[in-house]
Amino acid sequence: AGSRPRVWVSQPLFDDIVGQLAAHCDVDAVAEVTEHDPAAIAAALREADGALVTLNERIGAQELAGAPRLRAIANVGVGYNNLDIPALDAAGIVATNTPEVLSETTADLGFALLMAAARRITESERWLREGRWKQWSFSTMLGADIHGSTLGILGMGRIGQGIARRGHHGFGMKVLYHNRSRLPETVERRVGARYVDFDTLLAQADHLVLVLPYSPASHHLIDAAALAKMKPTATLVNVARGGLVDEPALADVLAHGRLAAAGLDVYEGEPAVRPELLALRNVVLTPHIGSASLATRRAMVQLAVDNLLAALGVGPRAGHPANPVTAKKTTAI
Ligand code: 8YV
Secondary structure, three states: OOOOOEEEEOOOOOHHHHHHHHHOOEEEEOOOOOOOOHHHHHHHHOOOOEEEEOOOOOEOHHHHOOOOOOOEEEEOOOOOOOEOHHHHHHOOOEEEOOOOOOHHHHHHHHHHHHHHHHOOHHHHHHHHHOOOOOOOOOOOOOOOOOOOOEEEEEOOOHHHHHHHHHHHHHHOOEEEEEOOOOOOHHHHHHHOEEEOOHHHHHHHOOEEEEOOOOOHHHOOOEOHHHHHOOOOOOEEEEOOOHHHEOHHHHHHHHHOOOOOEEEEOOOOOOOOOOHHHHOOOOEEEOOOOOOOOHHHHHHHHHHHHHHHHHHHOOOOOOOOOOOEEOHHHHOOO
């Protein structure tokens, strides 16, 4: 007892929120945005009791090897595939994430990408800016309808439910979903979605949105075989993790008219985006901004700070982080 925990904050976040840690902890905060650097992470964790990290930091057995004091890692983000949870469990380290606070903001972006891809919004704008709009024509930029179409949702957590509600209540869509487990009927009714098996979802969706966690079990779930089951007129949207999709296979169907369009916020090798995707006109690309509204990013950092203090046993809610994550929650579809 007596000594204050030492915490490492891996990225510049919001100074006023991160500053709350200083009331209870000695804070070692990184001042500049950095990419994943295993050696720097290992060095930073050597003396740390706790860490506040983002998806830029991938932490597993190797990074933990020289971190005898580490007790808690608060991830800023709902997805925590950057953390090796079994390795953290084995080392007795509590991990937390930030669910709920970002669900509606991410559902908004999912819908924005769906609409932009289906109605060819960014493609149209590029074409216009290139000076190619010489005369109005009846057949310019024909796309696919959103209202009244069939929306498929793969992964029916809180973000998926937000997308379902938008589609059902806002756009009169028929909403189908597939998930590792079926939702209670009351929830299905509230969000207006019907459970189907994976192949039915692929075959019937006019627009398919991916919002499931990434894990080894969901790696490349959308591969060439899955894409071949989709309608050639369909749109694919990914606001979850890039590794869910076999990107060369996706680029191939988009290039050859076997899938109409895609809206992607996440990439397997991000921040690198494959040249095959960059070369396509029928794909809308955003730089992992699903949760990027100011209010939501602030709420995420606040929740992560609260979780970290609680897990370290200091501050007003000492001992009970609201959002612990454990290995068993990472099973996939
Ligand atoms: C975050 C995300 O921006 O929550 C997630 O899973 O991917 C994003 O909302 C990211 O995790 C920041 O670390």
